[in-house]
Every structure is written in structure tokens, then in C-alpha cells.
Amino acid sequence: MLAEKGTMLLLSLFVLLKKFRLFGGTVMIHKYKLAGYNIVLDVNSGGVHVVDDLTYDILDNIEPPFNDKCPENVIEKLLKFYKKEDIESCYDEVIELYTEKILFSDDDYEKYAKFSVSSPVKAMCLHIAHDCNLRCKYCFASTGDFGGGRKLMSFETGKKAIDFLLEKSADRENLELDFFGGEPLMNFDVVKQIVEYARSKESEYKKRFRFTITTNGMLLNDSNTEFINKEMSNVVLSVDGRREVNDKVRKRVDGTGCYDTIMPKFKALVDARGDNDYYVRGTFTKYNLDFSEDVFSLYEAGFDQISVEPVVCDQCEPYAITEGELPQIFKEYEKLSQRILDLEKTGKKFNFFHFMLDLDQGPCAIKRLRGCGSGNEYVAITPDGDIYPCHQFVGNPDFKMGNLDDGTFDLEMKETFAGANIYTKPECKKCWAKFYCSGGCNANNYQYAGDIHNAHKLSCQLQKKRLECAIMLKAAKIDNINDFN
Secondary structure, eight states, X not given: OEEEETTTEEEEEOOSOGGGOOOOSOOOEEEEEETTEEEEEETTTTEEEEEOHHHHHHTTTOOSSXXXXXXXXXXXXXXXXXXXXXXXXXXXXXXXXXXXXXXXXXXXXXXXXXXXOOOOOOEXXXXXXXXXXXXXXXXXXGGGTTTSOOEEOOHHHHHHHHHHHHHHTTTOOEEEEEEESSOGGGGHHHHHHHHHHHHHHHHHHTOEEEEEEEEOSTTOOHHHHHHHHHHEEEEEEEOOSSHHHXXXXXXXXXXXXXXXXXXXXXXXXXXXXXXXXXXXXXXXXXXXXXXXXHHHHHHHTTOOEEEEXXXXXXXXXXXXXXXXXXXXXXXXXXXXXXXXXXXXXXXXXXEEGGGOOOSSSOOOHHHHHOOOOBTTTEEEEOTTOEEESSGGGTTOGGGOOEETTTTEEOHHHHHHHHTOOTTSSHHHHTOXXXXXXXXXXXXXXXXXXXXXXXXXXXXXXXXXXXXXXHHHHHHHHHHHHHHHO
């Protein structure tokens, strides 16, 4: 909903979960400047405000509880730059927004944390192949085998995985299954068998399966492309952007690059997919901190659904992103957001997944508190039938939840993951981005911060910068519409 507030508050968007409002908690705002916009986020209500310079400055000097009139010391401080009557008027408008509970609103979400309890399993990552025909330098899965030896999932294990999901999903009607690896196309006959088996169970169990497959594209051909486009609701296509960037880290077993092989295959698949979902997914490292060039390289190659994400790895790796690279990366995100904004002004656009943000609807309260469903609503299954919270925990014996063959499933560990939310994560609880990132990745938190409840600070900083850019793009879009009208 768009609301104009005199001359001081130029644009105000009231968004997200007003129906859940009660009061009594910590107020929090976040303000920043980007691309010529002064942006104020009211953290607890989700209100996003684009304001003029006076409003931006006055918010540095006032906070609840408010007096009826603007304090004299605030007026005196701002008189060097603004007229008294404008200051007083602006103050009154801030109070109005406060009264409407879309600025300096209270945090009333903690009461919903008690509902962060164990839920039915609704999604599964099926490790159809612990093997790969590439040797990507940054691969978290030890170039495909997850440190446990190269092996392929049998159809029998796949059937047991489907049966497990049907049993543990309770009354959930819609189920998601990701074919993952390694490289799933190395075991594609079993992929097809599992899809057929799952489809055969849909009517009996009153369920619907939504399949996704992630592939490096090396083994794509007309036959498996046709099957993928028929059965897979989403396809993730792995490529890092420009040829020289991709081939530096995404290499074949013999050390040669793969770009020229996969790109025509990816384009053929996408062209044949129609309106079905897909995205090309890349990783940027220290080697390509100018990653906006890779994003636009993929766009110019004919793809309009794009994700290029920062590598997460041990800091000792030569390609690792460290705190020292953050200023350059922040500038690159700003550059990328400006280029996207400029492109949209010409009537063209594409989706960059890290800038996708729904300010109007948003997820439910519980989802905002516990974004990651790993170990609770989501599990990963290995070729041996071992059960883990997600693909990034695979191979860590401390997080093995059970096995399909012996029927074990650690419900205590499931409860632990279910209970992890922004109010059990100390750093998250006081962060302005908490309702957007919802506590971040549990696996990254554990691997690089020592506990699923400890925030991985590097990922946090990157996430917050992406959110600032995403919010700015939304504000700019509304502003452009307003100008047009």
C-alpha cells in the first residue's frame, strides 16, 4: 500500500504481517542511503519508507517515547540545515507513522517462536550420485563424493526414500524432491525410475510431487532434456558466468574447461522449457569479485533467471572470500543493483535471485522466524540410505539422523533443528535483517561459527548488503510507477 506523507516522507510502503500485531518488545529501525534514495526500514512491522534528507536526519535524533512537540535541542541541532517549521512538521509526521505502528514499532513476534516445533517432513534432497564428471575447485562435496567414496544410488534405496517421505509427510499434500549430487545425470536411469515410482504413489497417498534437478550440463542430450522438461518443476543449471571465470574453477577431470560444452545445452533446455521454472546458478570467488559482469554475461547469453552466489569455504583456500574483500563486494552489489535498475527503465528485466524480495505478502510468521527447514521439514538421503539434516551436513557423523535400511530416525535431533529460530540465535535476535534472512543457513553456522545457533558473520554481512540492494530496487520501482502516474 502506497501512502504519501506531506513533503517530508516521500514514499511509504506498509508491508508484512499487520494481522499479527500486538505490542511490547524492542523497537528497531534500519536506515541507509543507496542509489540516491534515503531508505528507512521499520524492522518489526516491515514498513519501508523512502524519505527526504530532513526525515533521514531527524531520525538520528529522536526515538520513543515521543513528546507532543519536537524537542528544542533537536530543533536547535537541525536549524543549521533546515527551517524550524519544516522540522516541526516532519516531527509530527514521524509521530503519525509511529501511531500507525509502521515506524518504531514493537517486536511482537517472539511469542510465535513457541510454535517452532517439529513438523512433518515435506522435502527431500536425494543424493542420486556421489560422483561427478567435473572437479570444481570450490566444491563443498569433495568434488562429488562427499568424502565417502564415489557411488551411485540404487533404485531400491530411491524407493525407500520415497516411502520414507510419504510416511513422514503426515497430511502434507505437496512434497518436494531434489535430485542432487555430485552429478545426477550420471545416474539418470535411476532418476527416471524414482520419478515413475513416486508418480505411481500420488493418487494412493493423495500427494503431489514437485521434482527439481541440479546439473552441470555435461551429459545433457535430447532424450534426458525432454524428460527433465516434462517431469521437473524446476531445473538448476550450474555455470559461473563468463567463459574465463567458469573454466578457471569448473574443470573436467582432465583439467580442461566446460563452458563451451554446457552453454549450448543449457540454452536448448531453457528454450524448450516454456514457462516452467529454471535458473542458472553460479558461484563467485576471490577470482571474480567483479561478478556483476558474470551476471550480465549470463543475461546476454539468453538467461533471465540468474543466481550468482558467494563461495562459502575455509578461509585458508586461495579462492576464499574474506573480510578484506567485503568493501569491494558491497560496491559490486551496488553496481549490479544500479545496472538492473537501469535495465528495467528500458522495459527489460531479469530475476537475480538474491535481489528477489516480496514486500507485499511475505512468508508466514513461523517461516520468518525459522527460515531454514533443514533437519525438520527437509532432509537429505545418501546413496547408502543415510539420513542427514541437509546436503551440507552429509558426511558429518555427528549429524547422521538415521538410515532407511534399519528404519532409524533421530527425532531428538529433529526437535533441535525445529527449535532453531532467530530468538535462539543471539546475534540474529538483535539484527535488523532477522525477519528476512530468518537466521541464515544452519550448516554454514555450524561449519564456520561452531554451532547452528551462532551466526556465520561473513554470510550475514553479505546477506544484509543484498537486502539493502533488494529493498532499494523495490522502492525505486514504486517510485518510478508513482512518477509515471
